[in-house]
Amino acid sequence: MNAAARIEAILIVSPRPVSLRALSRAADLPEPETREALEELARRYSPESSGVVLRHVAGGYQLATNPACARYVESFREVARPAPLSAAAYEVLATVLYMGPITRGGISAVRGVNSDAVVRSLVDRELLREVGRDEEAPGSPALLDVTEEFLTAAGAEGREDFPPLDELVSAEELERVRERVVRSGREAG
Amino acid sequence: MNAAARIEAILIVSPRPVSLRALSRAADLPEPETREALEELARRYSPESSGVVLRHVAGGYQLATNPACARYVESFREVARPAPLSAAAYEVLATVLYMGPITRGGISAVRGVNSDAVVRSLVDRELLREVGRDEEAPGSPALLDVTEEFLTAAGAEGREDFPPLDELVSAEELERVRERVVRSGREAG
């Protein structure tokens, strides 16, 4: 695929600006070519005629809606059903709320099914974020925690607004869950 | 702003397919003009040259990356494609697609094997969902059906996009199965 197409595809899956360097690395292109491709895209996504524009902001490059179309986008958001959280999403959020910071492997171990796709969509929705790495585990996997956004959406000021876990489940059950998380950490990698 | 730009701006902020009706309402355009604008966008976002393509799936329209650029997108996201589904999972999906809405028990009966675990993982991946209950059956078990996510993953506009079940296997082949089973029954009997 041509250079501009590669860059375009990368930009459209990124909710945040992407640096020139990250773009050129992912697109497998030298930086000068990446720059040229971006110029081509800037012409194509021009504010005069396009509903989508290429923005060059502090952190890098980003596709965004043309402010001239803001009215229609707003009107769409009024009619669009917000995607409700799935049962799986609730499970992952509950797991991270009470067990976090926790790795993706740990979440999957608690739930008993691979949870990577659900985690990704929650990170995209800014309800979860990476807060560091578990240096003890092989491969130092990322640790996830709930965000401010999550607390706001749940109408909570902080974690302490939720009842402690031992009020929800027995100590014995809790021990079993913790054991599973620890075991998954040891087996990872 | 021109019609295509309005539609483009709406589509780029929607990860899910948007129906013609919702598009035309939000863009404040009559449906025929919306349709024309979509045709214009389809030419611009063509799979030959563009990194982003216009898809018509699950009863709506969606901007998505061109599969020809998948390599770069996946390298950018640093996530592997989700594990492919198992043969059993595709069987369960096919059963629900053609026989649904159907209960877990119904699925197991068609496949000749307990399918609850497979169903659970497909509900988790949002490819199946519960759409009601079979009030006639004892215990009113839940009825499952395929989701919008399923249609999108299959690149289908709707159920009618799939060939009728009876066209998938030739009459000769079916007769061969019957004849062999019946003969083996006679011989062994």
Add this chain to the structure above:
Amino acid sequence: MFTVELDVYAGPYDLLLKLIMREELEVFEVPLRRLVELYRSTHLAPDLERDTEFADSATALVLLKSRLLSPLLEPAEAGEEAPLLSPEELAGRLKEYLKIRRAAERLADRFKANAGYHPSAVSLPPRRERLAISRGRLLETARRVFSRAPEPQTHHLGPITVTVQELAALIEAALTRGPRSFDEIVSGMDRLRTAVAFAAALSLSSEGRLNLLQSEPLGPITLEPRP
């Protein structure tokens, strides 16, 4: 290490159909009545959980080989009665299953062809007031998740596969000092483990790791390691 992809075992109908389509003679040697018992146990067995998928297929294999292994053929569960399928009925089910099987293959192709599309993730600043997370539901979910009985590990292999691995390893270990009879190896095992052990032995045999010997129909089976 010996592994079995869960994919191989899509259920007894799948297995039966494969044998029929491949025109393997074995299928004719199997008394239909016994096959029917298999379906009965498949549908009515009460406590089958996620292991069932494989266990059923293993049982199917065992039953298909029933001429080889008569001791495994006691009726499924005492007191369980189910209507027997006539050959026509069984043929009818297999025909329906064959259509689904074909549909599943087409579906797999479609999913594969569409796997490279990634939806736009260009988003607007979040509108906080739109997304509400129910705290009640969150707590209810937490209670359920943390008190759920632990399920077997399922990374990319089904949990039952681990059992097959174990049993395959056990069989190989048992054969290090020469041939052993199957009965000896499975003595003390329950029906399910015995069935899975037999499937493991069949798999090892098809991998060329051992020979299955039987001197007379319905006679005892000997497992002999291959060099």
